[in-house]
Amino acid sequence: MKSNVNPADSVTKQQSPNLRLSRLKTRRKNWLAMHLWLGLSLGLLLSIYGVTGSILVFYEEIDEWLNSELLIVKPPEHSAAYRPLAAIFEAGRKVMPTQAKHTFATYPRNEQAAFKLRYAVTAADGVREIWLVAVDPYTAQVTGKRLLERSDSLIPQTFIDFIFKLHYALLIKSHDVSTVVVGLSGALLMISVLTGLIVWWPLTGRWRQALTVKRKASAERLHYDLHKTAGFYSALVLLPVLFSGIYMVLPHNVAPVLELFSPVTYRYWFRSTPPVGSAQAIGMDEAVAIALQRYPTGRPHSIYGAPEPTKTYTVCQNGVDAPGSLLQRRCLVMDRYSGNILDLDDPTIGTAGEVFTQWQWPLHSGQAFGMTGRILVFLSGLACPLLFVTGVIRWRQKRRAKSAKKTHGEQLQRT
Numbered sequence: 001m002k003s004n005v006n007p008a009d010s011v012t013k014q015q016s017p018n019l020r021l022s023r024l025k026t027r028r029k030n031w032l033a034m035h036l037w038l039g040l041s042l043g044l045l046l047s048i049y050g051v052t053g054s055i056l057v058f059y060e061e062i063d064e065w066l067n068s069e070l071l072i073v074k075p076p077e078h079s080a081a082y083r084p085l086a087a088i089f090e091a092g093r094k095v096m097p098t099q100a101k102h103t104f105a106t107y108p109r110n111e112q113a114a115f116k117l118r119y120a121v122t123a124a125d126g127v128r129e130i131w132l133v134a135v136d137p138y139t140a141q142v143t144g145k146r147l148l149e150r151s152d153s154l155i156p157q158t159f160i161d162f163i164f165k166l167h168y169a170l171l172i173k174s175h176d177v178s179t180v181v182v183g184l185s186g187a188l189l190m191i192s193v194l195t196g197l198i199v200w201w202p203l204t205g206r207w208r209q210a211l212t213v214k215r216k217a218s219a220e221r222l223h224y225d226l227h228k229t230a231g232f233y234s235a236l237v238l239l240p241v242l243f244s245g246i247y248m249v250l251p252h253n254v255a256p257v258l259e260l261f262s263p264v265t266y267r268y269w270f271r272s273t274p275p276v277g278s279a280q281a282i283g284m285d286e287a288v289a290i291a292l293q294r295y296p297t298g299r300p301h302s303i304y305g306a307p308e309p310t311k312t313y314t315v316c317q318n319g320v321d322a323p324g325s326l327l328q329r330r331c332l333v334m335d336r337y338s339g340n341i342l343d344l345d346d347p348t349i350g351t352a353g354e355v356f357t358q359w360q361w362p363l364h365s366g367q368a369f370g371m372t373g374r375i376l377v378f379l380s381g382l383a384c385p386l387l388f389v390t391g392v393i394r395w396r397q398k399r400r401a402k403s404a405k406k407t408h409g410e411q412l413q414r415t
Contacts, residue, residue: 024203031198036395038192043388045170045185046192050384052167053241056160057366057378060109063160070144073136075111083140085285091140092117092133100131101307105284107300114143120307127152168249183250190242196231220397227390230383237380244364247357255357262353270343271310272336281306281336284313290339291315291332298330306336322348327355329362 039046055062064071082088089102096119104118114134121129128151134143149156154171156162165171172178202210211232213225247254251266258264272281284303291300298317306313316331331345347355362368366377 028199028203031195035192035195035199036391038188038195039388039391040395042185042189042192043391046189047385047388048170049167049186049189049245050381052163052381054378054381055163056167057374057381059160059163060113063158064113066159067146070134070146071114071116072112073108073114073138073143076138080111080138082137085288086283087140088115088135088137089117089283089285091135091142092119095133095142095145096131097121101305102284103130103305103307105303105305107302108137118148168245179249183246183253186242186246186249190239190246193231193235193238193242197235200228200232223390223393223397227387227394230386230390234380234383234387237376238384240363241377241380244360247360248364251357258353258356262356263351264353264357265343266357267312267314267331267333267343267345270312270333272306272312273338274309275337279337282313282339286339287313287334287336288315290334290341291317291330294332294341294344295320295330297321298328301329312336312342316345324348327359327362327368329358329367 089105092115093100093102100119100121102117103120106116108115115137117133117135119131119133121131123129130148130150131145132148133145135141136143147157148161149165154173156165168182169175169178170181172181200210211229213229214221217225251268255264255266284305288300288303292298295317298320300315301318302316304314305311312333313336314331314333316329318329320328320330322328325348327347329345332341333343334341344350345354345358347358350358359368362373364377366374369376
């Protein structure tokens with residue numbers, strides 16, 4: 001009995017998977033070229049963002065360790081109650097010039113930490129200075145103050161402030177220029193990470209090989225395995241961290257894109273309305289009291305002052321007990337004169353777009369998932385220079401191999 005199967009069809013079926021694999025490999029070469037040049041041109045920036053970001057994950061602990069006399073206090077043995085917030089702010093005001101503007105305050109992170117108050121001062125020569133005043137929360141006594149930065153200098157005065165400025169502005173003096181450079185480079189680095197994932201994807205289904213480092217491998221293979229495995233595991237953290245970084249430096253550009261899908265508000269868009277007459281603004285301590293009325297279970301963390309007439313107060317609290325919400329951070333924006341709440345960062349009542357933006361800072365810092373999240377962000381940051389170095393090594397290895405092959409071919413032609 002003759003078979004109805006056409007031999008040519010059988011050959012075509014056998015060739016089809018090989019043809020598809022060949023096409024995928026050709027496409028991957030194009031993605032590899034894009035990944036290569038993005039990595040070579042932006043890898044140093046990725047390393048800077050990564051290392052500085054890893055440091056900033058634990059910036060409070062590091063700053064306290066470097067400046068323990070200023071930032072560490074001794075809790076009283078019998079009573080651990082803080083002095084009234086108004087008294088703490090008044091203590092800071094007394095050691096600063098009358099023209100100093102209180103711009104920011106940070107609550108102690110634990111029982112041994114001091115209150116940190118930031119002030120902006122315009123000196124006689126027109127130079128703008130940023131000062132930090134530390135206050136013992138139990139006694140309302142100033143433990144010291146220090147100059148953080150001056151507008152006529154690119155380099156901040158303290159290690160942590162230097163790392164901050166290098167991380168979010170690359171020490172570029174112009175704010176408009178730095179935001180564009182950091183935001184655009186962040187977007188291109190996201191593309192680099194995504195193309196890296198495309199190149200990493202095992203076309204032949206060898207997942208174990210793609211996810212592990214080969215034991216007792218050659219130096220060339222070791223660099224390859226380190227690059228692909230570190231790239232894959234860190235990409236799971238780097239992608240949301242890079243996007244959140246772009247959002248934080250270019251919110252006015254990212255928000256309109258998000259609004260195509262869901263309404264979005266951004267706290268810095270709101271303004272206080274100066275009243276007619278000589279009405280005084282409420283104090284920052286009163287702003288905190290209003291926030292605590294709204295979220296009594298929360299613990300205040302940071303308070304943004306209102307140094308200009310139309311600026312608003314923003315009070316951020318951590319640990320807000322809200323059933324059904326993973327995010328326990330809440331920020332309230334309020335009018336500096338009336339105390340009216342203008343905006344809430346509250347995932348239980350916000351739109352999908354607002355909830356998405358509210359997650360960006362906790363994701364960027366790793367604080368969204370406690371110490372586990374901070375460690376993951378810390379490790380992904382340290383992976384950045386590893387990816388850059390191993391990527392450069394692999395590129396040089398391929399160039400040498402290609403050059404050697406070309407030289408060998410030329411020698412064969414001569415003979």
